[in-house]
Amino acid sequence: MAITYTSGEQVEVYRFSLPATILIPLAAIFLQAWLPRQWHFFSIFDLPLLVTISFAMARRSQMAGLFTGALIGLFQDALTAGPIGLYGIAKTVVGFGASSLGIKIDAENAGARLLLTLVFFVVHEVVYFTVGRGLVSLPMQWSWSHELWSAVANALLGIALYTLLDRLKQRA
Amino acid sequence: MESVLGRYRNLIVLVGVLFLQVLGLAMQVRRDTETDSSRLIRVWAVTAVAPLEKALVWVQTSSGNLWHNYFYLRGVRAENRELRQQIERMRIEQVRMSQDADQARRLQALLGFKEQFISQTRAAQVIGASGSEQSRAIYIDKGEDAGIKTDMAVITAEGVVGKILRVYGSTSQVLLISDQSSGVGAILEKSRLQGILRGTPSGEVGLEKVMGDEQVPVGEMVLTSGGDRIFPKGLTLGRVMTVTPGNDLFLNIRVKPTANLSKLEEVLVVTKIDEKQATPDQTVSMRAADILAERLPSVPPPKVPDSANGTGSTPAQAPAGSEIKPGQFKPKTMLPGQVGTRPAPAAQKLPTTGLTAGHSDSSARAGSTTVPVTRKPAPATVREEPSASGSSATKASPEPSKPSEAQPQQSPQDNPQ
Numbered sequence: 137m138a139i140t141y142t143s144g145e146q147v148e149v150y151r152f153s154l155p156a157t158i159l160i161p162l163a164a165i166f167l168q169a170w171l172p173r174q175w176h177f178f179s180i181f182d183l184p185l186l187v188t189i190s191f192a193m194a195r196r197s198q199m200a201g202l203f204t205g206a207l208i209g210l211f212q213d214a215l216t217a218g219p220i221g222l223y224g225i226a227k228t229v230v231g232f233g234a235s236s237l238g239i240k241i242d243a244e245n246a247g248a249r250l251l252l253t254l255v256f257f258v259v260h261e262v263v264y265f266t267v268g269r270g271l272v273s274l275p276m277q278w279s280w281s282h283e284l285w286s287a288v289a290n291a292l293l294g295i296a297l298y299t300l301l302d303r304l305k306q307r308a
Numbered sequence: 309m310e311s312v313l314g315r316y317r318n319l320i321v322l323v324g325v326l327f328l329q330v331l332g333l334a335m336q337v338r339r340d341t342e343t344d345s346s347r348l349i350r351v352w353a354v355t356a357v358a359p360l361e362k363a364l365v366w367v368q369t370s371s372g373n374l375w376h377n378y379f380y381l382r383g384v385r386a387e388n389r390e391l392r393q394q395i396e397r398m399r400i401e402q403v404r405m406s407q408d409a410d411q412a413r414r415l416q417a418l419l420g421f422k423e424q425f426i427s428q429t430r431a432a433q434v435i436g437a438s439g440s441e442q443s444r445a446i447y448i449d450k451g452e453d454a455g456i457k458t459d460m461a462v463i464t465a466e467g468v469v470g471k472i473l474r475v476y477g478s479t480s481q482v483l484l485i486s487d488q489s490s491g492v493g494a495i496l497e498k499s500r501l502q503g504i505l506r507g508t509p510s511g512e513v514g515l516e517k518v519m520g521d522e523q524v525p526v527g528e529m530v531l532t533s534g535g536d537r538i539f540p541k542g543l544t545l546g547r548v549m550t551v552t553p554g555n556d557l558f559l560n561i562r563v564k565p566t567a568n569l570s571k572l573e574e575v576l577v578v579t580k581i582d583e584k585q586a587t588p589d590q591t592v593s594m595r596a597a598d599i600l601a602e603r604l605p606s607v608p609p610p611k612v613p614d615s616a617n618g619t620g621s622t623p624a625q626a627p628a629g630s631e632i633k634p635g636q637f638k639p640k641t642m643l644p645g646q647v648g649t650r651p652a653p654a655a656q657k658l659p660t661t662g663l664t665a666g667h668s669d670s671s672a673r674a675g676s677t678t679v680p681v682t683r684k685p686a687p688a689t690v691r692e693e694p695s696a697s698g699s700s701a702t703k704a705s706p707e708p709s710k711p712s713e714a715q716p717q718q719s720p721q722d723n724p725q
Contacts, residue, residue, distance in 0.1 A: 168439035214353030216443035221333035
């Protein structure tokens with residue numbers, strides 16, 4: 137589990153093709169809406185979040201990271217029954233954070249990715265919960281055990297997903 | 309200054325984007341109705357995702373149908389036989405229930421009740437979910453073009469699913485009863501306690517606003533009360549799972565929805581609810597005295613009184629031909645429950661609705677003065693029915709005024725029909 141601290145010049149910067157940039161987040165949002173209907177347990181996963189983290193860490197650009205996160209989050213919000221902006225704000229923060237860390241560290245190995253996804257999942261949930269309770273007054277309940285189990289499950293799924301997405305990224 | 313802006317450019321953009329989203333959220337929370345911008349985002353998202361979902365559901369359903377309807381037909385013959393037997397059993401049950409329903413309708417007509425009927429439904433297929441643990445909503449493949457409107461009830465054969473929250477061109481969003489922002493007017497089937505069925509953040513369903521001193525048995529059915537003006541009265545919502553004292557004055561009641569909300573495939577959208585007054589059967593128009601006369605073998609058929617000589621032969625009078633001398637006639641004293649030939653005056657005022665030709669009514673058949681008129685307080689003008697079904701029908705009524713025994717009973721002619 138080596139997280140190597142490298143300078144901005146040493147880390148690789150990647151980009152995704154335009155079809156991949158549009159279709160991958162759309163597919164993630166679609167699967168997130170469709171799979172829980174087939175398998176109810178799937179609702180603990182957050183595929184759009186994993187895509188946000190993956191894109192942000194690969195591109196290593198804070199601007200790209202925050203805008204990718206904001207768009208994916210707003211799109212995800214639009215499918216829920218609640219107000220638009222909750223996922224948007226949470227994923228903007230995660231996109232910015234992941235890209236900021238992506239500049240500093242080389243997170244190409246599985247261990248580093250597992251740890252980062254764990255941390256960013258919890259950050260995402262904390263921001264979502266804070267905005268939901270504080271701003272919209274949603275009657276939400278926080279459960280550490282549930283959040284940690286979800287974080288572990290998402291991190292494990294994230295490793296598999298990042299490996300798939302690695303094949304689509306191109307060196308900038 | 310420029311260097312500072314350039315140095316913190318990303319951070320400033322981050323704060324700006326977050327600020328815009330917070331502003332958007334605040335506007336949505338403040339306004340009751342949806343803003344055009346948020347509506348537009350929703351339309352885009354649904355338009356992008358719904359066709360894919362529809363296509364996948366179609367492929368899945370078609371392949372499933374192909375397999376189940378053409379290839380996998382093992383045990384169909386036995387199942388068919390079993391279902392036929394079940395139909396026979398249900399037919400018998402239906403006869404019994406239709407009699408109960410007739411009786412309930414007569415009582416409702418007597419009280420001037422207005423019934424709600426689900427007169428039109430639209431079948432729809434579930435194509436997707438919100439994909440969030442915090443928002444329990446589903447998408448169906450019928451929208452504005454199928455006549456779907458917001459706040460229409462969505463049900464299955466098992467029970468209530470939710471209500472239409474947003475309508476798009478060919479899809480609609482359904483808010484499930486397990487969502488924390490959902491609320492359904494509910495009533496407990498036997499104890500008739502009313503409350504509000506709400507979803508919890510964990511996805512469970514609870515019945516709120518039931519006072520802590522009430523007795524709620526586990527396993528009791530929870531039905532819609534009709535008070536929310538969205539769900540018609542009497543639809544099944546769920547069954548009481550646990551009852552614990554709450555922190556405040558109310559009970560903490562957990563309810564298990566009868567509809568399987570996590571495995572919904574097809575649903576019915578209630579597109580039209582009719583409200584009309586219950587119409588009683590034709591027998592209602594008969595006079596109670598006529599019906600009693602049919603039932604009581606000891607009561608002679610009514611004769612038209614001879615107005616000319618004034619000798620209408622009512623049972624109270626002496627038989628024709630016999631001469632009664634002054635001081636010799638002693639009216640027979642009738643004890644309660646004793647069979648006599650004289651119909652009680654109260655029987656003349658019996659409501660027509662509670663009595664039908666051929667209806668088994670032992671006390672009425674006895675022809676005594678103890679016909680069930682004022683034995684115990686009854687709701688409004690409804691007399692106590694000896695049958696269990698009658699009592700359940702009166703229970704379903706929304707607490708009409710209960711006259712005391714001393715109060716005069718209303719004659720059938722006085723009842724508003």
